[in-house]
Structures are given as structure tokens and as C-alpha cells.
Amino acid sequence: MRSPWLSKLSLIFGPRPPLNWLLLCLVSVLVLVALLGSFSSDEIASVTASVGPDYSNYRRLKEQALSDYLELKNLGADRVKDFDLCGKERENYVPCYNVSANLLAGFKDGEEFDRHCEVSQDQQHCLVRSPKDYKIPLTWPSGRDVIWSGNVKLSKDQFLSSGSMTKRLMLLEENQISFHSDDDLIVDGVKDYSHQIAEMIGLGSDVELHEAGVRNVLDIGCGFGSFGAHLLSLKLMAVCIAGYESTGSQVQLALERGLPAIIGNFISRQLPFPALSYDMVHCTQCGIFWDDKDGMFLIEVDRVLKPGGYLVLTSPKSRQQQSKGSVSSPFEDFTRKLCWNFLAQEEETFVWQKTTDAQCSSKQGSVPVCNREDGQSYYKSLGQCISGTTSKRWIPIQNRSSGSLGSDELGLHGINPEDFSDDLEFWRSSLRNYWSLLSPLIFSDHPKRPGDEDPMPPYNMVRNVMDMNANYGGLNTALLEARKSVWVMNVVPIGERNTLPVILDQGFAGVLHNWCEPFPTYPRTYDMLHAKGLLSHLASERCSMVDLIFEMDRILRPEGWVIISDKVGPIERARTLVTQLRWEARVIDLQNGSDQRLLVCQKPFVRK
């Protein structure tokens, strides 16, 4: 689809304008946009305050407009045109995980499975296509248990049951994969398992987990997410994390079911979460050799666990030798050095609890305590010291207040409670705006009558939202308050203030990410993307808006929604681009006298 003003230009210059004319017009429009964008209200204010005009903003925008123009020119090869679809081999393409390229670049000992964006720098701008049989995912709640088999990549034998209990729940019915069985035996398996874990940590049943301070769970190697799906039904935030897999990916399947998941591993680098993030880490046959690398994997688990948090391991092999109490394994040695309490074993499941005593490990002295703490654990190598013991956030999970964060807790994060509540108020009203904008688009077949409640489901169509610049997670809170059945992946961009700890402490899903790079997820895994101020932020980081928009197209499912909120300059540039990606796009001026605009888009379902 052409953007409207391009068509207008065609009218002026005749049906086939010479290429150079078109480009010239494009650049002049872009510069004009940049000029207009530069006269934001605060700048006018600064002029009238006779400080003198500040041209740096103008110059930067102009440079950006020019560089975007050059990018567009290069991309469009001989003319500015719609972009092409990638080849079939890229249907499930995840950048940065090219194992053969990593091996060629000399990575070995498992590091070839790590994320290496620098190795597979990809200059090819094409749109990742959907598989031939792709269908829009089923709506919740049924879509949690049944997915279209054509939407995910599986090899033949992966259809068959195999592996552990939480991984076994896959049955194929015609063109669907079902994660439950009619006789409910298997579903009960997951319930029993979760019940068993609750009992092992001394609770009557798993519904008490929340009260006992367990709000979020990191599920390493989650199988197909069935354990997480059960935890979500108990109002716990379970996030699946697993390495990249080219077929039968646990992360792809979990996301296709609408469950929170992200590609990640800790082969050589820390997880993209701060210290003291999770109340429970769970691993069922997650393929980690815990004894390896001098216990560095256990140190990483210790880092992300909150004090008093739990590690749950289920594996037929673990602790076989030492169950007789004879020789202790390196694993057991390590748990002692880290001051974890061994709580219980039942069958193949083992539970440890991280200490609540910040001094414990320094008293023990066998694993050093890190002397410098910093929050940004992005691309940091695995550590050999214990983190978080000097943090103000060292609060046992059992002592946490239930409900929303109080002013004391906000104080620990260095957040002014008033700012926090203003921010939330802003998001409440933004969400109302978004919803009144989107409802007629999403629910065009369900016209809303005056006085009607909002149509109940967004969950009908929107199961997840990625908030690409999440700040305190205010959009997430507003969605929950408005009883929208969605979960949010709250992304804190590198270079912005690191608010991930406060996001995780509210029991939300979140991750650090550098938006100059691709996001670690499979194509078509999000229903809605939201980005406030991200375009302006990225312009200051000097990375490419074109790359970002292509990446957004990759991770958004067909017919998914995008809301970008930013200054008028970047919004207009983004609009130009997204129409070339054939997104439906409209710019919305909130008419409140600011230079902020919304760009509301829908990605089309290209059947080809």
C-alpha cells in the first residue's frame, strides 16, 4: 500500500514520476517534518525566555531525516517501494542465533548456541513471511491449550510424546496441537506436580504460594509451558526462558499458547535480569549441567533469586549417588557454600531455599561476595561472586507486603511515590485513550452502543503486549486494573534509567534489551507492541529506525497492533516507513496542545 501523500505526489507529478523527483520530494518532506518537529512547544518557550534558540535539536533531527532518507534510498534500490517478503527459509527466523556462523567465528564449548548479534549482522531488509498454513491463533482461553500446528516449526518426531511430565503434553489432532487430553490425566499431572512443590516448601496447597511470597517464577527450559500455564492460573507470573531451538522450540510453543517466554540462556553470560529478581527458579530436565564451570550456573541462579526464594529441580538423575548420604557431590557442596537450605526431596524433585541472611555467605567465606553491584546485567559474563547481599532490595520474599508497592518499597528503588502515582494516572488515562481508539478497529463487528461496557475481551484478540519502553510498568498496571486479560513483556531499553527491578518487584514480566539489536523471540509472537518515546530514545542512541521497524514487523503476528507514541517528527518518519511495510497506519493528534502524536498501526495478514 502507498502512503497517502505519496499518492498525492503521483497526482501532481503524473502517474509515473521520475525516480529523482520522488526522492527529492521525499527528502524535502522529511526535512520539512524535521523543521516542524523542531519547533516543539518547549523550544518556543525557551526562545521566549530569551535564552536564545537551541538549534541542536533541529540539527539532530535534520541529520536523522537525511540519514533515514539515505537508508530508504539504499533499501529501495532503484525506487522507494514496498519491501519484499523474505524467502521461505526465514519463516521462523531469529537473528543472532546462527550456530554455523558462530562456529566459523570461533565460538565453542556451548558458546556457539549463545546469542551473537555481531556475528550474524544482517543487512538484508525483507519481511519475514508467515508459513503457508499460518492461522491467527485461537482466542483465549481455549488458545492456551490448543494451537495451530502450521504456526510453529516442529519435526515429525517432536509431535510424539517424549520427555518429562511438563514436556509431554503434546498431542496432535488434525491441524491442531492440543496440550491437554480428554481424560484429564495429564492435566492432573501438572496440578499434582505443582501441589507437590507447594507441600515440599511447607504449604497446604499451591493456591497458598502467592501468600507465601511467591509472585514470579523463572521457568528454565519450560517444555511447552504447561507448568507455567498452571501457575498463571494461580495468578503467579511464570516466565519461560530457554535457548534458541530451530525446531520444536519451547519458547515458540509457549508464546504461541500466549504464555510469557523469552529466548535466553546462561552458557557464558548473565541473564538479562538484575540481581534479586525472582521468587522461584524452576528447572525440569532443563539440560543444565549444574556441576560444570565451578558452580557458576548455580551462582547465576543465586543471583537472580530473591532472599528466601526457591530453586526447584526435577530430574531423574540429580542426587542419585548422594541420596544414600555417602559422598557429597560438587553440586551439594556448592549449595552449602551458597548458603541454600535443602528443604525436601520427593521422587525426582528437589527443593532448596536461598538464605535470608545477607551475611551468611561472607561468614562462610568460601564463595566471595561481589564488592561492586551494578544493576545492568546485560551481556555481562557469568560471575564468580555472590550478588545482592548489600542491596537495599535484600528483603526475604516471606516478608514482602502483599499488593501494590508502598512508599517504603518505592523508596528502596529511589522512586518518588508521587512520581510513581502520577505516572500510573497518566497510564490509566492513556489506556482509556488507546482503548477507545482501538475498540472500533478491533471490534468492528461488535459495534459498541453508548453506555455499553468495553467489550469484555481484548483477550479475545490481544493476549500479550510488549511494552518496548516500559519505565515503571505503568501500562501493565493500568491493563490489570482495567481487567484486560493480557500479560505484558515490559522491556527496559539499555541507556534508559534501569527500572527493571521495580517492574519485577511488582510481579510483572520484564527484561533489559538493547533496541539497536533484534529481540530474542520468534517471529509472530506478540499481539500488540507499544512504544512510548522509544523512537526519540533510539535517535539519541544513533541506531536505525528502519532496523527497528523491520524487527517489530518480525515479532508481531499478522493482524497484530502497534501503538507508537512520540514527537511529531519521529512519528511522521515512522509512518512513512510502516506504510512501505504495508501496515495500516494512522497518526492521531491528541489535540491537547503538545507535539506528541500517536501512530496506531495494524500489520496485515499477507497470504502468499
Ligand SMILES: *[C@@H]1O[C@H](CO)[C@@H](O)[C@H](O)[C@H]1NC(C)=O
Ligand atoms: C548462517 O551462517 C552461515 C555461514 O555464515 C550462512 O551461510 C547462512 O546463510 C546463515 N543462515 C542464516 C539463516 O542467516
Ligand SMILES: *[C@@H]1O[C@H](CO)[C@@H](O)[C@H](O)[C@H]1NC(C)=O
Ligand atoms: C522478616 O519477618 C520475620 C518474622 O516476622 C522477622 O523476624 C524478620 O526480622 C524479618 N526480616 C526482615 C529482613 O525484615
Ligand SMILES: *[C@@H]1O[C@H](CO)[C@@H](O)[C@H](O)[C@H]1NC(C)=O
Ligand atoms: C498531551 O498528551 C500526551 C500524550 O498523552 C502527553 O504526553 C502530554 O503530556 C500531554 N500534554 C499536555 C500539554 O497535556
